[in-house]
Amino acid sequence: MEIKDLQKIMQDNGVVGAGGAGFPSYAKLTDKADTILMNCAECEPLLKLHRQLLEKHAYEIMKTFHTVMETVGASQAIIGIKRSYVQTIKALQQHIEEFPGLKLHLLDEVYPMGDEVVLIYEATGRVCRPGGLPIEQGVIVFNVETIYNVYQAMESQKPVTEKYVSVVAEVEHPVTVKVPLGCTLDEVVAQAGNITTKDPVYFVGGPMMGRIGNGADPVTKTTNAVLVLPRDHQIVMKKQRTSAIDLKRAASICCQCNTCTDLCPRHNLGHPIDPARFMRAASAGDFRDVNPYIDSAFCSSCGVCEMYACPQSLAPRTLLADMKGGLRKAGIRPPQGVQPVPVQPSREYRKVPEERLMARLGLTKYDKDAPMDESVVPVSKVKILLSQHIGAPAQAIVKTGDMVTKGQMIAQHADGLSVSIHASISGKVTEVTDRHIIIAAK
Template structure:
């Protein structure tokens, strides 16, 4: 199979990064990649689905990874996985000799190991430049579920219609379930036996980079987890603060300790992001040097500064994110051609142990088994978003009243960067807008 053929299969079947921002996977396939990297680092605390999926389907995923390697002509295929995932590592070792040019790289239990820039350095020693793409270093990164979706598309001709989601924390039975795209967060949480709280908060995604969601929100191709938390939990309280108050707090109590910068993963890799300088400048309305503001573009929003490093519980990540958004709205692009300075020798001593991170965030008691159930949950109605990926939303090709079957394309890729969207249940189309399609069972 050549690259173009595989790209077409992946695009038509709607495969995107199954986590993060949902970058369309077909665009990562290029003969410029001399190394491909599988990300099984479970970047966020409490998330378990990637190690579970890889353990259960090790051969299928490794076979697909090898196929991608041969298609793009990469010399090496590396599986990056934390050494603590013993059962999954053992499953990989059973098949690794069948795939020449593939190796396992064991990773430490630190955060944010799943950040692709950090992972690339750990596995290859290469540093992606600030604002650059992995392919500039000859690397393409795929996460575990994305590769499994490629397997389904190539081997079984099945498009992406479902998502694995871990439901953890204040639920009766923590679990990882497979649900149709477009079902609600409430539908997913119900699969965990309901909540143990009267007025729970749904924290969608990981505790470090996630967001507060509503029970009516639809599951998308990037929904990895739902943390059910009490309203007064530290993580929820931090997320609910306002930026205007955060800025005033920074002006009044920032002690200039520099810990946010000292522990910043991207800064330690030589990137010019400097949370301490930014906080100092922003809180004092100091605009003599614009670099601290412009360099906000290079923040990965991992949250180490805000959720772990700051002894005053300030919000560098949130304020940096506001600055990044303001720069985009003003049409100011990140500086081009910025090269990293050498990786800091102290980096090895400034990694954030995940166990300590969970303890500091009040999550240790929630670190329990969440067994995977691969039975597709039956849902009577779904609201399927047309934009579940970076790029242009897909274009609806069905109308109200149409009967559709699960797996049928209901929105085709738009011009430019886009992928197809498919019916996730069989039934009747009851609503079509430029943002979503609703399908209900008859």
């Protein structure tokens, strides 16, 4: 298969990164890659869907991953997987000899192993340039569900219309379910039985990098998990704090211990991100040296500084994110051509064990099995967003009153970086705007 043919399949079928920011996967394909890497590190605590999906569909995913490797002309395909995922590793080992050039790289149970910059270093020993792309190191990274979606597009011409989502924490039966894109978070959570806390909050994504969601929010191509948490849980309370107060707290109680920088995963890989230096400058209103502010662009927002490292429960990640957003609004771009310094020799001793992280976050009691159920959840209505990916939103090609069938293209990819969007249920189009399309089931 030619690269352009595989790119068309991915773009037409709406394949994007199934997690994170939803980068359109077709745009990653290039003959400049010598390595393709599959991320099965399950970066966030409590999430289980990638290991479950890879165990259940090991052959199909490996076959597709190998096809991608051959298509781009890479010399190796590496599956990065935590060594604790014993059953998934066994499923992979049954077929791995059938695919020359494909190998496993076993990873430690530390956070944030799923950060692609960290994963690339662990699996290949290569250090990505600050602000650079993996392809500069000859690497393309996909996650497990993305490759499974490529498999369905290639083998069955099936576009992305559904999403696997783990529902965990304060629910009666933690579960990983398959739901139509555009259904509500309430409908997803209902699949896990009764909620076991009186005043629940939906935390969408992982506990480290997720956000507080609303029950009416629609599921998108990047919705990986819903954590149902008590409103007074420390994770929820930290997320609800205001930056103005966080900055005043930093000015009054930061003890200058430097632990946020010592444990920063990107800093330890030689990137010029220094949370402690930034906190000192920001809390004092010191602008004599602007580098601590400019270098906020290189923060990955993993949350180690804020959720684990800081003994004073300060918010470096949040304040860094505010600074990044402010720089973008002001049209200030990250410095180009910055090269990393050598990897910190102490890096191996400054990794964050996931078991300890869960204990510190008050999540250990929620670390339970969440069995995968692949029967698609039936819903009566979906609200499908036209922008579920980085780049230009898809452009609607249906109008109110149209009847559509599941899998039918309802929005075509725009010019530039974009992918198409498809109906996730069959029914009648009841609303079309420049932001979403609503479909009511027949």
